[in-house]
Amino acid sequence: MPREFQRGHKARISDLTTGTDLYVGVQISAPGLTFDISCFGLDADERLSDDRYFIFFNQPKSPEESIQLLGAQAGDTESFRVTLDRIPPQIQKLSFTATIDGAGQMSQIGPGYLRIVAGGEEVARYSFNGSEFTTERAVMLGDLYLKDVWRFAAVGQGFDGGLEALLKNFGGEVLEEETPAAPQQPQPQQQPQSGAAPGFAPPAFAAPSAPVPAPAPAPAPQRFAPPQGATPPPAPAPSLHAQPTIVAPMTPPGGTQVPPPPAPPAAPYGAPQPPHGPHPGQATAPPPPGYAQPQAPQAPAPPPGYGQQPTAPPGYGQQPTAPPGYGQQPTAPPGYGQQPPYGQVPGQQPAPAAPYGAPQGMPQGAASQGPGVAAALQQFRETPTGQRWTQQNKKLVRVDLGIGGQPVLARQGSMVLYQGKVDFSYKGAGFAGRIVGNATGQEMQLMRCSGQGQVFLAENSTMLHPIELQGDGICVSAENVLAFDETLQYEVRRIEGHGIPGGALFTMQFTGVGTIVVKTHGTPVVLPVTPTTFADCNAVVAWSSAAQVVVSSQVRMRRNAYPGDTGESVNLQFRGAPGNFIVVQPYEV
Amino acid sequence: MNQPFAGHAPAPAAARMENHGNHMLKVAMQSGHDLLARVGSMVAYEGFIQYEPNPPAVRQIARDWITGEGAPLMKCSGDGLLYLADYGANVVVINLNGDGISVNATNLLAFDAHLQWGVERVKGLAKFAGQGLWNTKISGQGWVALTSRGKPIVVDCGGGEDETYVDPDALVAWSPNLKVKGKRSFKAQSLIGRGSGEAYQMAFSGQGIVVVQPSEDSTDRLRIRG
Numbered sequence: 001m002p003r004e005f006q007r008g009h010k011a012r013i014s015d016l017t018t019g020t021d022l023y024v025g026v027q028i029s030a031p032g033l034t035f036d037i038s039c040f041g042l043d044a045d046e047r048l049s050d051d052r053y054f055i056f057f058n059q060p061k062s063p064e065e066s067i068q069l070l071g072a073q074a075g076d077t078e079s080f081r082v083t084l085d086r087i088p089p090q091i092q093k094l095s096f097t098a099t100i101d102g103a104g105q106m107s108q109i110g111p112g113y114l115r116i117v118a119g120g121e122e123v124a125r126y127s128f129n130g131s132e133f134t135t136e137r138a139v140m141l142g143d144l145y146l147k148d149v150w151r152f153a154a155v156g157q158g159f160d161g162g163l164e165a166l167l168k169n170f171g172g173e174v175l176e177e178e179t180p181a182a183p184q185q186p187q188p189q190q191q192p193q194s195g196a197a198p199g200f201a202p203p204a205f206a207a208p209s210a211p212v213p214a215p216a217p218a219p220a221p222q223r224f225a226p227p228q229g230a231t232p233p234p235a236p237a238p239s240l241h242a243q244p245t246i247v248a249p250m251t252p253p254g255g256t257q258v259p260p261p262p263a264p265p266a267a268p269y270g271a272p273q274p275p276h277g278p279h280p281g282q283a284t285a286p287p288p289p290g291y292a293q294p295q296a297p298q299a300p301a302p303p304p305g306y307g308q309q310p311t312a313p314p315g316y317g318q319q320p321t322a323p324p325g326y327g328q329q330p331t332a333p334p335g336y337g338q339q340p341p342y343g344q345v346p347g348q349q350p351a352p353a354a355p356y357g358a359p360q361g362m363p364q365g366a367a368s369q370g371p372g373v374a375a376a377l378q379q380f381r382e383t384p385t386g387q388r389w390t391q392q393n394k395k396l397v398r399v400d401l402g403i404g405g406q407p408v409l410a411r412q413g414s415m416v417l418y419q420g421k422v423d424f425s426y427k428g429a430g431f432a433g434r435i436v437g438n439a440t441g442q443e444m445q446l447m448r449c450s451g452q453g454q455v456f457l458a459e460n461s462t463m464l465h466p467i468e469l470q471g472d473g474i475c476v477s478a479e480n481v482l483a484f485d486e487t488l489q490y491e492v493r494r495i496e497g498h499g500i501p502g503g504a505l506f507t508m509q510f511t512g513v514g515t516i517v518v519k520t521h522g523t524p525v526v527l528p529v530t531p532t533t534f535a536d537c538n539a540v541v542a543w544s545s546a547a548q549v550v551v552s553s554q555v556r557m558r559r560n561a562y563p564g565d566t567g568e569s570v571n572l573q574f575r576g577a578p579g580n581f582i583v584v585q586p587y588e589v
Numbered sequence: 590m591n592q593p594f595a596g597h598a599p600a601p602a603a604a605r606m607e608n609h610g611n612h613m614l615k616v617a618m619q620s621g622h623d624l625l626a627r628v629g630s631m632v633a634y635e636g637f638i639q640y641e642p643n644p645p646a647v648r649q650i651a652r653d654w655i656t657g658e659g660a661p662l663m664k665c666s667g668d669g670l671l672y673l674a675d676y677g678a679n680v681v682v683i684n685l686n687g688d689g690i691s692v693n694a695t696n697l698l699a700f701d702a703h704l705q706w707g708v709e710r711v712k713g714l715a716k717f718a719g720q721g722l723w724n725t726k727i728s729g730q731g732w733v734a735l736t737s738r739g740k741p742i743v744v745d746c747g748g749g750e751d752e753t754y755v756d757p758d759a760l761v762a763w764s765p766n767l768k769v770k771g772k773r774s775f776k777a778q779s780l781i782g783r784g785s786g787e788a789y790q791m792a793f794s795g796q797g798i799v800v801v802q803p804s805e806d807s808t809d810r811l812r813i814r815g
Contacts, residue, residue, distance in 0.1 A: 008601060131596030371686030373764070377800065380681070380743040395739040395803035416759035417744060417801045418790075420751055453751075458759070458803030461739035 002115065005126035005142075005154035013084065013150040017118035020084040020150075025076030026096060026141060028112035030130070033104040036163070037078035039067055040170050042093040048170040053091055055080065062087075067094065076115075084150050093145040095155075095170070099138040099163045106133030106158055114141045116152060126154035137162035389466045389515045396458045397466055397517055399449070399483070406514075407450035410457055410483035420453020448486065457483050462519040473511040473545035476518055480541045480585075485514030509545055518542055521587030529580040536584075543582040602670060605701070606682045606732040609672065614680045614698060614734045616671040623666040625706075626673055626699035636669015664702060673699055678736035681800075689728030692735055692762045696802070701731030726765050737761050738804035746793050754790040758805040764797025 003016065013022070026037045041053025041062060048054055053062050060069040066086035070079040082094065096114060100106070109130040116124040126142055133139065136158025143153045159165035382392055388403040399408050401422060415424065425448050449455050458464065459482060467474060469488065478492065490510045510516050520541050527533055529543070599609055602617040609615045616624055618638055628642055641664045665671060674680070675698055683690065685704065700706065706727040727733055741761055746753050754772060763769070772792045793799055 129596075132600075371684040373683050373685060373688040373690050374798070376681070376683035377743045377798065380741050380800070382742055382744050392742050393740045393803070396742050396801075413756075413805060415756055416803065416805065417742075417753065417755045417799065419744070419747070419753045422754075456742065456744070456801065458739070459805065461802075461804040 002122040002125040005124055005152075007126075007128070007132065007154055007156035009126070010151055010153040011124070013116075013144070013152055016116065016123040016152065017121075019118040021118065022082045022084065022144075023070075023079060023117040024082055024096060024142075024144075025074065025079040025115045025117065026098060026112070027075060027077050027115075028098050028109055028141075029077060030100075030104065030109040033108060034101045035077060036099045036101050038097055038099070039069070039080055039082075040095040040097065040166075041067060041087075041091040042095060042170060043090050044092045046093065046170065048167070050090070064088065077112075082144065084144070093143055095143050096141050097138060097166055098141055099166065104137070106130065106136040106139055109133070114154070124152055126156070128156050132156060133158050135160050138166040140166070389468075389517070391464065391466055392456070394463050395461055396456055397464050397483075398454050398456050400454050401449060402452045402454075404485075407448050407486045408455070408483055409446045409448055409486050410455075411459065411481065412445040412447045414457045414459045414482055415447075415449070415455055416458050417456040418449075418453055420451065422449055422451040422453040422455055424449055457517065459519060462521050463523065465518045465520065465524075466515050467518060467542075468515050469510060469513060471511075471513055473509060474516065474542055475507045475509045475545050476516065476542040477540060478506040478508050480518050480520060481508055482517040482519045484510060484516035488512040488514040488516060511545075518583070520583070520585040522585055524583050524585045526581050526583050529582060533582060535582055539584050539587065541583040541585050544580045599670070604684075604732075606684075606699075606734055608680055608682055611679050611740075612674055612677050614673040614682065616665075616673065616699065616734075618665065618667055618669050618671050620666060620668050623664055623702035624671070624699055625662045625702050626665055626671075627675065627697065628661045628663045630673040630675055630698055631665075631671065632674045633672040634669055636667060638665055638667035638669050638671055640665055673734070675736045678738050679740055679802075681735045681737060681741060683733045683735065685727065685729060685731055685733055687728075687730055689726060689765045690733065690762050691724045691726045691765045692733070693724055693760050696735050696737065696761045697725050698734040698736045700727055700733040701729075704729040704731045704733070728765070735762055735800070737800070737802040739802055741800050741802050744799050744801065746795060746797050746799060752792040752794045753799055754792050755799055755801055756805055757789065757791050759801050759803070760791060761800040761802050763793060763799045764795075767793045767795045767797040767799070769793055 003011070005011070013020075024039075028035050028037065036056065038054065038056035040048055041050070041055065043049045052059070053067065055062060055067050055069050057069065061067065064086055066083045066088070068081045070081055073079055080096070087094075107130045109128075111127065111129040113125050113127045115122050115126070128141070133156075137160060139158040140155045142155050145151055145153065159169065161168070382398065383390060386403070388400055390398045390400070392398050396416070401408065402420070426445075462482075464482060475493065484490070488510045489512045490508050493507050493509055518541060524541055527535075597610075599615060600607075602615060605617055607615045607617075613632070618624060618634075618636065631640070643663065680698060694708070704727050706725055708725050744753060746764075746767060752772075770792050772790045
């Protein structure tokens, strides 16, 4: 019975298995995508200081063979054999990563997992799927790391920048040295270097002849090369170690009693950050993204908690001084960033406030955006285009009156904002409009927007659909017209029938060249007109009057449904030549 | 059974305020770090969070909030995760970081209690009938969450002579350094604005942004419920 891990969970390997010879399998797949799964052997500073410990399809084993790449087997996309007690002491962490080869993003992946098998038995499994990711192109799936003892952490943290960002994360500025250093690597495969490797990729990655079964044999030279346009700034993924450990059950589901951790091992919880804090010797290096986020100076004073850790964590002594990142977290009150395991270790957290604990030390650096009003609202900026009609988002259109110079008729009250010299004047609905008004009791009131400037139109959060007419015609239910160019000819048509609210359904038929904005409540459906196309007259929004403007979209009432019988007393039937369509909204006025 | 809901679990909190989807706000609460939120906006919480409607301090500041019924704010304190929503409105999260923003009262969802804030009547618009335009000016180091009926749009005022005119019903927020004035349209039949017969817009000029929602429904749903 494998223990299920979720993102952020951690456990000691000794709690999972007594063995040290582990099989690590990764299953990850997405339609049309191939993945490169690799293992980074990192030193105590989380850096890939020795690239012989970058285990991937082109370098299938570490020098002393403590980490070996086994290839796809037993349902796993890629698998590794890790012999923990043979890993040299300078390697403190093995990070298992998956990178998309080519275009794509992690949100496309199907259900996958990273599992650890020991002694023929699966002991740990971290399942993930695409919904946990967005635009990442590289993901750190899980870590085996040494902190007194070997431990496993399910990470699930991604980088938008793909392998490049991943390397940057592990290498910092080492990357520059690494690139020239790579040819000295004791690997024979890189001689047939074709020179086709794109600039950034360290040459060793691009060796064309892969001696091992690569996860997916693709044309080699670009296998690991990040796209040229890939942006180096990786996804500002939330810090792994700010993630909740509180939900991580320290008791295996099987019910095995976990020995209560003795006092010193409390450190892993108390100080999850140390290995991630910027190392003093690394001060000039850009801090690895996601880690050690700069803390906004929000808290007025640092609470006393930090720096008062009663016992230095054992793994801590390897760092000459406390990592600077540690003291920079003034906002977390005592016990807060300590991520108590939620009652799993009673007595360790005496303060009653701590046990619940917000799962993280309240990181202040916005994960997805920079601070400040402008940055927060950046995604909502207006889209400048040189067009007359621009859909700003699903519910807002902008019309630039200066382009084309024609006035626009819009439903009254639909203006939400305008810039420039725009004149709004009452537009009598004219004869046709009065018919509508008289008959329905609700005159369609229009205003004419003229002048120079931009007008933003929206109404009641309905979805807007600008439709450009090029001489063809469309009939729109009068209710659903938001705005249109004055150049369009329109006429009001009346469809009478029993049971229609107001006695008749009014539609406006537009012809000519110009744009009309139709509003719908909710996402509409567009149906082709077939001999048997019916629609509720309350829900129908528009239909094409394509070729035969008058005749083709003739509607007639279908009266074989009894009022009160189904509640669907009046339906419209549409007839027309193939190619015509009707638009129906999920909302009955 | 859980299948249809898979993927809707909250992501681990990475910041003080985050969106959960487009329409829900997730706040990582911690004691000593209180939050002011609209009364009635809480939809769920985990942990130990206490709510104090209308705390005295708030009452003092917001004494004359729109109707005088008292401030529709509550103070939330404690530890845990707090989820807020306003009848399906889009939620916009802003890390102020020293900036300031003026928010229409009905579009304010929550903000950190330690921010500087005050309720003020929009200058130059005091006389508009029916709708007192009250806004809350917030500044400081902290987080603010706004609501918007539909995805909002942010427009730069440009700073030139050109003014930007906004339907007050659709206005969400603006930069506090903008100059605001009312614009009435006395043309007999110029009916802009929602059915009031009174055509008015707010004119903004200066350097800054205006946030507008694609809806002119400024009804305060949280207040209607009481």
